[in-house]
Each structure stands twice: as C-alpha cells, then as structure tokens.
Amino acid sequence: MPETVEVEIKGATSRGTLNRRNLLVLLPLIPIFVYLGAFFLFPMSRVLFDSFKSNKGEFTLENFQIVLHNPYRLAFLTSIKLGLVSALTAALPGALFAYLIEIKGSERIKKLVSSLSGVLSSTGGVPLAFMFIAAIGAQGSATTLLKNLGIDLYSGKFTLFSFTGLVIVYLYFQIPIMVVVFTPAVKALRNEWHEAATNLGATRFNYWRNIGIPILFPSFAASFLLLFANGFSAYATARAMTVGNVALVPLQIGSLVDGNIQVGGANIGKALAMGMVLISAVAMIPYLVIQRRTRRWQS
C-alpha cells in the first residue's frame, strides 16, 4: 500500500484561519494570556472604569475635573517637573560617562561599571534616603568635611528634604539607569564609521556633528524619556525623603490608598492613577518605539 505523503504547497498558508492547527499553536500560550489578563489587564481596566464613576457608581467626568484642580494640579505639575529636571540632570552626565567607559575602559572596568550600574539602578527608598542624609544631611559626614574646607552647604535655604534634595538623591539611580540603557547605543557606534569619516577628511568635530551625534540621538532621546518616566513615577524614595512638603502624584495616591480623606470622591485616586498612566505612556511609548528600531542595528 503506497503511503500518502503530505506535500506542502509553497505560498498556500493557513495563517489567520481558525483551523485546528492554528488553535493548537495558541494553546500553550493560554496561560500567559490568562495571567496577564487576570493580574494586570483586569486591575488596570478597573482603574480605568472606576475613574469615570461617581461615588454612587454612575458615569461622570467629575473625578477628572477635580484632578485638574489644586491640590492635585500642583502635584501633577511638580511631578512632571521632577521627572524633567531629574532626567535633564542625569541624562547628559550618564551618556558622557557611558561613552567614556566604552571607549577608554578596559574589559574589567567595563564589567565593573556594568555590574555596579545594574545594582545602583535599583536602589531607592529609605536606604537610599539614609545614605544621603548620612552624607550630605545637616549633620552629614561630607557636610562636615566641606565645612572644614570652608564650604557651607547649609548657608542658604538648602535642605535635603525638598524638591532639590529629591533631584540630587534621584541622581543616584537615574545616572546608573542612563549608563545601562545608553551603553548599547555607544557600543553600536562602529569604529569603521569614525575611521571612514577621518579618512574622508573629517575632523573630530565634523564626525560628531555629521555622524556621531545624529546616530546616537534617537537612543539618547529614548533614554531621556525613560528617565523622565522613572523620575515622574518614583514612589519609595519620594516617600522617604519628603514629609508632605513636596506635592507629588504618587504620594497623593499613596495617601489615598492609606485611607486618608481627600478632597473629592472615592474614585479620585483612580483618576489620579489614570493621569499618571497617561503621562507615563506619553513618555514610554516613544521610548519603546525608538528602542525597537535601534535595537535592530545594535545587536
């Protein structure tokens, strides 16, 4: 009895059709869809829907209207400002440092910086706050050291528990994040491009202006956006370093969750959360899009 042999006809695909083969392929993927659905999409959709609900459960835009006014409005502006300032102060130093290490560092140094950056990027909260208080707080060791050298950090109105203080402390993890995220872009700068440019008559300035910076810019911008989103959304460190004197959205949501009575209805927190999601998405979506494109030539 001759065996029947199945021949695959080139070009004839069964993609997209709801046949048995396609369903079987999807089967093992069900767990993750269900998981993400239950533990991520479900809570987030709840936030979305509840933000449009009044105390009585009816549809309303009231929550958002309230959120657009003080004290929440101020919190949004301050949080955005914090994200921007934090990103600005960390992006350039981080990028330059990443570049310097990648170009001039030995393999051992590169590895050390990479490990250290990975570790430092996840520091935060109370431990981080304490480190800085111990270092440059009013009684800090560095403060005392500088005072002996004649520099008084606290001669003016400076205090660590302020917006400025937060920006300084945030640098501790923002710069490492920048190093981690930007280094692949620097690594992808091929020596050949610089050599070819030099060979064709370009000075260092010409090279950077025409080739280097244009190539690095998308990654730099993407990293900046990430830093912004991170600074904007950070909670633990802000909570450790402020005592209600800096109005930030994550903190407000936090206190709402703790049951504190706030201006507005029960779903204000959700409206605030939606606001955060929106602003975060505005930064993160371009970040991801750029990352996706540049990843292709960076690996």
Added chain:
Amino acid sequence: MKKGELVLKNVSKKFGEVKALDKLDLVIKSGELVALLGPSGCGKTTALRIVAGLEHHDSGSIKINDQNISGVPAHQRNMGMVFQAYSLFPNLTVLENVAFGLKMRKVSKEKQQKKSIELLELVGLPTQKNRFPHQLSGGQQQRVALARALAIEPSVLLLDEPLSALDAQVRTNLRDEIRRLQLSLGITTLFVTHDQEEAMSMADRVGVMRNGKLEQIGVPSDLYNKPATPFVASFVGIANRIPAEVTGKGNVKVLGQKIALSEFSMEFDDGKKVNALVRPESLHLVSESDPEATNGIVAIKSFLGPLTKIGVAIEGYPIVHLNLASKDVKRIEIGDRISFKIAADELMVESA
C-alpha cells in the same frame, strides 16, 4: 587624478610586545595595484592602516611622491579607503555617503551632487542614491564605499579586505570591477587580502607577508613559479610535500628522479633529508615503462569539470596529488595502477 608613488621605508610597529611590522620596505609605483597577501596577523592590515594614518608607526618613513606624510594627520592625507564592511554611514543616504568627503572639503552642493552621481554611475548604482545603507546588499554597499573613496580624487586608494565579507559569486564579480576601475582611473592602489586567488588575479605585483615581514614581492607568475620560501610556495597555490634527499651540489633526489634545486633552496647540505614542494600540475602521466616513472595506486579521484584531481598512494609516501585534464583520465578508476613523473626544471625544498 593626482598620481602618486607610495614608498614605505623601514617601517616598524609594535603592539605591546608583538612586532606587527618589522622593518618593512615597500614601493608602489604610480598607477600600480599592489596586493599584500598573508594569513591573519601577518601585518598586512597594520601596514595599510599606517599608510592611512589610522595607526602610528614606531619608526621608518612613509612618502608619497617623495613627500614625507608621517606627520600628517589621517584626515589630511587625501587617501581613499574601503573597509571590509559596515563602513557606510547609516544615517546618510547613499548619495550623502558618497558626497561626504566632498562635503568635508567644502565643495559646493551642486558640485557634490554632480560628482557623486558620476561616481555612482561608475560603480553601477545610480538608481540607489536615495536609499539607506541597510537597504542595500553587501556587494552594493561595498560599491558605494568604493565610490565614496574615489569621490575625493585621492592620490592613493587603500582597500582593506573589501571582498572578504561577501558571497563567493559577488566577490568574483566585484573583484573584476574594482580592477577595471582601478586601471581606467590609473590610481595607485594598495590592496590587502588573505585570499590568494584574489591577490593573484587582481594585482600587478603581490607581496606575501608573514610575521610583519615581506617574504617575497613580485608579479604573480614569479611568486607561483619561483617562490622564495616554502611559506610563499604553500601560500600561493597548493604543493605536494614529498620526502626527498639533497644530492650533489644543487640537486634533489625525489621519487627516483634527480632534479635541480631552485635558487632559493641552496642552503641545504648534501644528504640532508628534505620535503620537496611539487605542484600538482608538474606531475604528468607516463607509461609504466618510462625509466623515471613512479608507480602507485589511485586512491582519490575528484571530478572538477575541466580538471580532475587524482590522489595517488605510493608505499612509504604521503598521498601525492595530481591535477590532470579530465579527458585524459576518463578511464582511470580508484584502485587502478597509475604511473607519473615530475616534469619540473627546478624544485623548492624545505627541511623535513
């Protein structure tokens, strides 16, 4: 096109403890294409990069048309260089890439355009001018790289293994094109490669390098027929290594034949055991009754189209390879007896 004669004199370069170049002397005449051939690490790329100014030599001099360019920074040397791969600027279009050197020289925009298009036509890619490098194939990219290097009308063209990253078919086509272009433009060219076929087919002269030294430089046929060292002999073409013995002054006894030694193999004493380097095509079929015949059994037969490679097993010797015209060996099969002799005037030997 400004013609240039390139002279390297006594150039040495060390990387740490490693001698990359050891007192290299090289003269490339105006309009000549010289290929530097050798295995990885022989110094050929280092030599090229030093000429380009991308590396600094420790001692020696580099002159173009008698002008010492040792102190001239790389971006002022006016040489066109083509790298092995990935050298096109990814953020610029093909046209902008080709025009880059002109832009650096502050040439007017119209002239930039005109010259760049001219060159793209020369390399056969005028329609790709608005594409980006990643949209082109490897061969196309290298052609753009070539156009870019030629756009600045350099005095010297430097090619750093430009074909090594390409597919075989593309490689052979591009090889001919580069040579054709080089000849029509009459531009002095230094070409670095590890592929002997490439070097031999393209160059006016080929220099074989090893361990930072130039072992031999000459026209391809001289390198092939009169290799100066065993290394050159085996690098440029295949050679059988047949155990033999030096006899008398200037002769070697191999497989029952007495053949003169090449002028480069004179240092061996009478009676010394050596390996004679015999090219497969120097071995001819003879009848068994020929007094100088060597007899053996056919162990390998590889049909290669016009040629057939025959491997002959002889008692007490390694397999000897012959390259014979396929029509002559049609009826010979594996296991048959076969007789051949060495038909060479002189042989190179190396110590066994």
Added chain:
Amino acid sequence: MKRSLTLYTTLILGGIFVFLPFGSAAEFSFRDGGANKHSLKAYRWILEQPDFVHYLLVTLKLTVIAVVITILLMVPTVVWLHLRAQSLRPLMEFLTILPLVIPVVALAIGAQSAFPTWLQSTEYELSLMFAVLAMPYTYRTLDTGIAAIPLATLTEAARSLGANWFNTIIRVILPVIRSAVIGAVFIATALSLGEFTLTVLLHWDTFPTWVTSISQQNIVGAIALSIFSLAAAFLILIILNFTIFGARTKKVEE
C-alpha cells in the same frame, strides 16, 4: 594603550559619588552614641530583633514563589514561541512590555480595588504581582537569550535522531537555554527582594517595608539595616556578575 587621565579622573569622581553616601551611612551605622565611638552595637541590635529573621524569611519566601511563577509561566511560553509560534512574538513582546509603561502606584491601586477579597487576604498576591512587574525584563531576557540559540534547528536535529519529546526537552532544550533562564531568574529575584511600593500600598510587610518602619524606632539601627541590605545586594550581584555571567562560555583552544 594610553592611560587616560580623563578616564581615571572620572572614575575617581564617580567612585566618590557612589561610595560617599554609602560610606557615610556605614560610618554612621557603626556609631555607638556619638561620632567618636564606634562598635557593632547597631548590627548586633538588628540581629537580635526577632522580626529580622521573620521578615527576611517572608521576603525570601515571596521571592522564591515569584521566581517559580516566572519560570513556570515564561520559560515554556518563550520556548514555544520560538519553536512553533514565531509570528506571535511581536504581539507577546508588546503585551509583556505593558507593565513597564504603567506606574507601579497605578497598578497598586488597581490591585487594591479590583482583586477579590480572598486574593487580597493572602500575601502571595505579592508574588503574583512581582511576576507581573518583572515580566518586561524577564520576557526580554528570555526572548533575546533564546533567539541567540538555533533552538528550532537543535530540536529538529534531536527529533530526527530519534529522541522523544521528553528527552528532547530534558537533554537538548533545557541545557541550551540555561543561561537565558538564569538571567531571568536573576532579574526576577533582584526585583522581588527590593520591591517596596506595591508591598506598602497593598498593606503588607516585607523586609524592605520593615526596614522603613524601623527608622521610627532606632535610627542608627535602621541605617545599619539599610547598609546591611545594600551591601549584601551589592556583593551578591557583583559576585554573580563576575562568575555566572562572566565565565559563561569558554572557547576551546584550537
């Protein structure tokens, strides 16, 4: 290679920036009533706290569960995607990256209001959420790591040589994806050990939140605790980086 002045100056300055806060806090943590006397008093105090071991174990427990969830969920998924469902990879990449776009605070409020009571009454809800938080990183690590291996080819080769599915998975697939899995485990662990925001907003107590609350009682003790956990994290991660991730492949000398 020219020793670069810029490099070493920058490294030294960077080193100061990194280690000065750490060093200052460390110095503080060794204080014994005033800046001139130093001892291990604060550290002994920590270790004497019954809560120390308790919360350490809580965090470790939650971390292990989170890592197990990650492995069980992500590894088969990514392997399957690479073997049989390549076209769905972009979709999956998009879905798994969503937790990165959403601020943790927002997720916390979502969890708090949406999850059923039975879920919210167990601390294991944290493990479940940690796996979600880690997902963008773990998926990416596994995806990139496995993409670098010719998994489909290896699997086909094994099958064509007669291996059944069980053997193929155990002897071929698992060994070859080992380093990608280790990377994902690493990230999930680091994230879970240090997670604070979600934990505190869902009103649970783990080691990180305990460290925070201690600061009300004994500030030197809290600082000592912070230094301890930071130093431990630093050390572990750096050692891991230099051993497991460093000596991953040793090329055989030809």
